[in-house]
Amino acid sequence: MKKRTFRVVLCIAIVLFTVNSLLFVLDGYGASEEIDSKFGESPVIDGYIDLQSDEWVKATKKEIFLEDLPIKCWVIQNDENLYISLQIELESGYHNTTEFIGIIISNSSSEDKENFKDAKIIQFSNISANQFTYFDYYINNSVFSIDNENNGNGVAKMEGYTSVYEFSIPIKNDTNSGEDVALNFGDSYAFNITYGDTTSYPNGIKKSTIVLINLESVPSSLPTLSNVFLYVSCIVIFSVLGILYGFYIYKIFKLKEKIRRIKR
Amino acid sequence: MSKIPKQKKNEQKLKKKSKSDENFAFRSVIVSAIFGGIFFVISLFFNTEIITIFLNRGTFWTFIDILIKVITILLFFLFMITSIGNYKELIGKPLNWKELLLVFLFSIGQTILNVWVFIFTLFGLVLLLIYLYIIQEF
Numbered sequence: 001m002k003k004r005t006f007r008v009v010l011c012i013a014i015v016l017f018t019v020n021s022l023l024f025v026l027d028g029y030g031a032s033e034e035i036d037s038k039f040g041e042s043p044v045i046d047g048y049i050d051l052q053s054d055e056w057v058k059a060t061k062k063e064i065f066l067e068d069l070p071i072k073c074w075v076i077q078n079d080e081n082l083y084i085s086l087q088i089e090l091e092s093g094y095h096n097t098t099e100f101i102g103i104i105i106s107n108s109s110s111e112d113k114e115n116f117k118d119a120k121i122i123q124f125s126n127i128s129a130n131q132f133t134y135f136d137y138y139i140n141n142s143v144f145s146i147d148n149e150n151n152g153n154g155v156a157k158m159e160g161y162t163s164v165y166e167f168s169i170p171i172k173n174d175t176n177s178g179e180d181v182a183l184n185f186g187d188s189y190a191f192n193i194t195y196g197d198t199t200s201y202p203n204g205i206k207k208s209t210i211v212l213i214n215l216e217s218v219p220s221s222l223p224t225l226s227n228v229f230l231y232v233s234c235i236v237i238f239s240v241l242g243i244l245y246g247f248y249i250y251k252i253f254k255l256k257e258k259i260r261r262i263k264r
Numbered sequence: 265m266s267k268i269p270k271q272k273k274n275e276q277k278l279k280k281k282s283k284s285d286e287n288f289a290f291r292s293v294i295v296s297a298i299f300g301g302i303f304f305v306i307s308l309f310f311n312t313e314i315i316t317i318f319l320n321r322g323t324f325w326t327f328i329d330i331l332i333k334v335i336t337i338l339l340f341f342l343f344m345i346t347s348i349g350n351y352k353e354l355i356g357k358p359l360n361w362k363e364l365l366l367v368f369l370f371s372i373g374q375t376i377l378n379v380w381v382f383i384f385t386l387f388g389l390v391l392l393l394i395y396l397y398i399i400q401e402f
Contacts, residue, residue: 054323230376237373238308245301252293255354259290
């Protein structure tokens with residue numbers, strides 16, 4: 001009898017665990033990648049990766065998968081913006097004329113659907129003519145509403161078989177109107193990277209994946225002891241050198257007077 | 265036949281030549297010191313990072329920044345050594361190793377904020393010293 005009871009309890013527990021897990025998966029998206037953003041030189045958001053000027057050279061680079069679609073994801077930040085470059089390489093004819101890439105941002109590291117409040121979308125209207133529009137939406141109960149004021153920037157360019165999408169998203173934006181997620185230094189945020197081919201959101205989203213981006217903290221503004229020592233030494237060296245130079249010029253003029261006196 | 269004896273004429277010629285050499289040496293002392301001073305000021309602006317226009321703009325501009333810093337220090341060293349060398353010659357003393365070491369140390373001291381500038385300057389200064397040593401020998 002006891003054995004039977006134990007089996008029943010065990011079965012119920014397994015069923016409950018499975019159902020809960022399924023509900024959890026359906027409710028959230030589930031992060032597939034974690035990216036540590038690093039400080040670096042800010043790239044020019046023009047849809048073009050200029051290798052000659054070492055653009056994006058310090059970015060954290062990862063390949064992520066939007067289900068079966070591989071995408072190159074580069075992330076870098078400075079003390080104002082978070083920069084994300086997404087590159088999709090498809091064979092000729094596979095790029096949709098009205099494809100888009102969207103970044104849906106959670107207000108925390110939470111991957112629950114209701115926490116994704118902000119969306120930045122670059123929508124091509126004609127990919128072969130490189131015609132696109134950058135949209136900034138806020139999300140309320142899965143309804144996408146356009147922001148009164150565009151926050152951040154996004155540019156896309158199609159080159160060869162690769163479409164390059166570049167985003168800049170402000171960090172610690174003091175003028176945040178509440179329509180955007182306020183990103184803070186040192187915090188982690190879930191970013192839902194989405195791909196679609198129609199101008200309808202969220203219905204047009206065909207593929208998506210979540211990445212967790214860890215923003216780097218602002219470097220301390222206080223100089224280290226070794227830096228202070230170096231700067232003080234530098235000032236001392238240049239000051240002493242300046243004084244010695246002045247003394248040397250004085251000696252030259254003294255010598256001139258001496259020579260003049262000897263000549264007389 | 266000349267009324268001035270030949271020996272006196274030679275002496276006068278020698279005196280004139282020595283005077284001209286002296287003037288040339290003195291001018292060289294002043295001109296080299298002025299150039300040394302100009303490069304010292306340029307070095308001051310770049311090596312203390314008062315001017316940072318080339319910083320954080322990519323590898324190429326960083327290289328240009330390092331190049332300017334190194335060249336100004338090397339030219340400062342070259343002109344100051346020339347000036348001090350001629351000054352010492354005018355007062356009748358040779359340039360000794362202490363003065364050379366002092367200028368060398370103050371030149372290398374200017375590179376304190378950048379390790380790459382330090383490495384290239386050290387290399388350049390060693391080359392300059394070898395060059396100066398070789399031309400002294402000939």
